[in-house]
Amino acid sequence: MALPEIIQALLDPAHYPEDAPVEVKLIQTQMSFVLLTGRHAYKVRKPVNLGYVDYTTLEKRKLFSDKEVSLNRRLCPDAYLGVIPVTRRNGKIRLGGEGEIIDYAVKMKQLPAEGMLDLRLKSGNVTTEMLESVAKTVSSFHDMADTNGEIARFGEMDGIRRNVEENFEQSRPYIGRALSQAQFDRLKTYFDKFLSENAAVFSSRVEERHIRDCHGDLHSAHICFRDHGICIFDCIEFNDRFRYGDTASEVAFLAMDLDHYGRADLRRVFVDEYARNSGDRGLREVLRFYQAYRAHIRAKVACFKLDDPFVPEAEKAEELTRARGYFDLEMSYIRAKPVLFIMSGYTGCGKSAVASELARHLGLVYISSDITRKTLAGLPLDQAAGDEVDAGLYSREMNEQTYQSILMMAEGALKSGDPVVLDATFLSLELRKKAVDIALRKGADYVIVECRLDESELARRLEQRMTGKSVSDGTWQVYLSQKAKAEPVTEIPTGPNHVIIDALLPVTDNVRQIVDNLI
Template sequence: MTNATLPPFIRHLLKPENYPHPAAPVQLVQTHISYVLLAGDFVYKFKKPVDFGFLDFTTLAKRRFFCEQEVVLNRRLCPDLYLGVVKVTDQQGNLALDGAGEAVEYGVKMRRMPEERMMARLLASDQCTTAMLDDIVAVLVPFYDAAAANAEIGAFGSAQAVAVNVLENFTQTATFVGSPALSRLQYDGINAYARAFLGHEEIFAARVAGGRVRDCHGDLYSANICLADRVYIYDCIEFNQRFRYCDVASDVAFLAMDLDCHGRQDLAMHFIGRFVEVSGDNGLATVLNFYKCYRAYVRGKIGLFTAAAPEVDAASRARCLEQARGYFVLAEGYANT
């Protein structure tokens, strides 16, 4: 996407002089659902007006509500990272950040983390250690212990409820089958594996009965973890409760899958082993592979969605498709295990 085709408020915020603090140089990062502006010591995140079925940001009121939810929910793990909701205002054609006039957009303001300490970067440079994973476990176990858990939340861990999340991915990616990223053989094989495992209702019922379904993070992987002066786990799912109300195993499986994806199966095994040891969740292994497959497929789907967005440039599109291909290969491997 060229600057000329970006929304006016994003074009406005790409100029460092339009911030109330030093911001140069401003960097724009896009996902399939967000515009993220890196501006000096701060990050501003704005939701795109999209509707994917599983999320709906199509109205200003909805985007404001989910910005508020994002701040509240992420302060559970990062109270000093999420600074609050900001607005872009328009007064007689003059846009401003938190200025006078009518609010035309809402976003989330965050404190910027040191990029060199992002977990994904540490993994890429082979600097991630078992001690770092132990530190992550030390944050996660008390988080899950304190997370909300009741009959309503527990119901999201049943086979029927999990099936809604898992099987919709196949519906949403059906039109991409046969593309370089997703073959018919992969699609059919992963689909069949998922449906067969979902038939074991007793496995899911045991997890619910054991109190393992809680208000979790929902998006727990290295892109959302910073290992700086302490462990920061941020950017949880705010847009749909059914992706956050899940088995703890689904949450930790995401990070384990991500470590596998980086070629660090050794770290994935250590992470899961340490988590089971500290949490006492000895039944986690019964569902781990299933949830790793689910998480890999979701990441592949997101890559397809991002690549298909008209505002994404050619280089980003190619990168997203290659990443999606890798995730589908990984999901296929789990399905064949």
């Protein structure tokens, strides 16, 4: 569908009031068009009524534009510059100026892309200190956020149940596209059961004044690191009930998003630092519930784009993949027990690609033998060891130390209730048994993921690896050494605890097979 006349006009740099940009870029959300000029961002609301948001009249778009600026100045005061009219004069549309007001735009400073947390997560350029700073900022914000009798009502059972039921009603049309009927039913059963069994917990959250006027949409794409501080922007203005809620729900949103990016390690840092700063002793009682709830929200919002006539087909395909990933993550949160995934296979067979993607789908703590080995040796991750097979960094002693370390880390994570993926070869029966024993001792489930690959393809991949940088030092000689000593996975039959994947298939297909095995 063609873009609205207003947006087509505003894509022309000549239609801007001052310092005309060289180029204007357009980003679409479900409810808005965002125009980026390099210096500023202009947000124009779509005239939509989605039930929970109504922008259908000019007056409403003005009201919510003003409200957006006011609310977002709480956490990002200098970026929100105000609301300006979109005018038409002598048939020409422009931002500001004289003429008939045909719409409104929120004007912001354009935030630096290199500071956006979601982009930094994709590039791996995020430190624990950054998440600690976010936790302190959010904790201070929650401490000062408004609360009163009206706001507190949204933490009561009726309000929470209403939001949960709305989630399921709005995602029901996407059964068979973004999630299966079995997933939908299991998720619905979990939420109904949790709500019915934890009324006293939710009541205590209200009594302890944890229901506040929050941000409402706290995920990584709305956090920007700048030289002069953190900017948390784009809070929910269009519906108070999505902003009024438990501070634990807000924490859970970012925690879930960090899991979605495969950074459960940063999620643990963020939650621990928030709990320490806020003194919220009951946070963890409801955290996983709210993580599941927030994953469902992100999934359904991605689903909504599937029916948006302004969204291109290629983008819809990406949104469908994103929705499925969030539903998978939600399924992981509702499991009664954490899961230990034990990767197994020769060097170069694609274990790490599957393990890291699996971590993103299921919010797993990702533990790599390659990373651990080089960390123990004090080597940069991309520096080749240069050692012979079975010597130096890959000596028997170093192998034992590496596996001892990753197993200890897995045990610690499982003890905290976190699911884990161990990315290592696990070609030894003894080492696999040690990993399984840890899972059983900690009351966790386990799955051995055996990665198989045709030898000629494996040789090609190992040769290709030599031309670039890799954490792994696996070579053809290493493979031959592993092959001579390997003990096949015969102790556990294929089924719920032993999945065999073909590494010739796309990583997404293999992850789908592993995830479906859990349902």
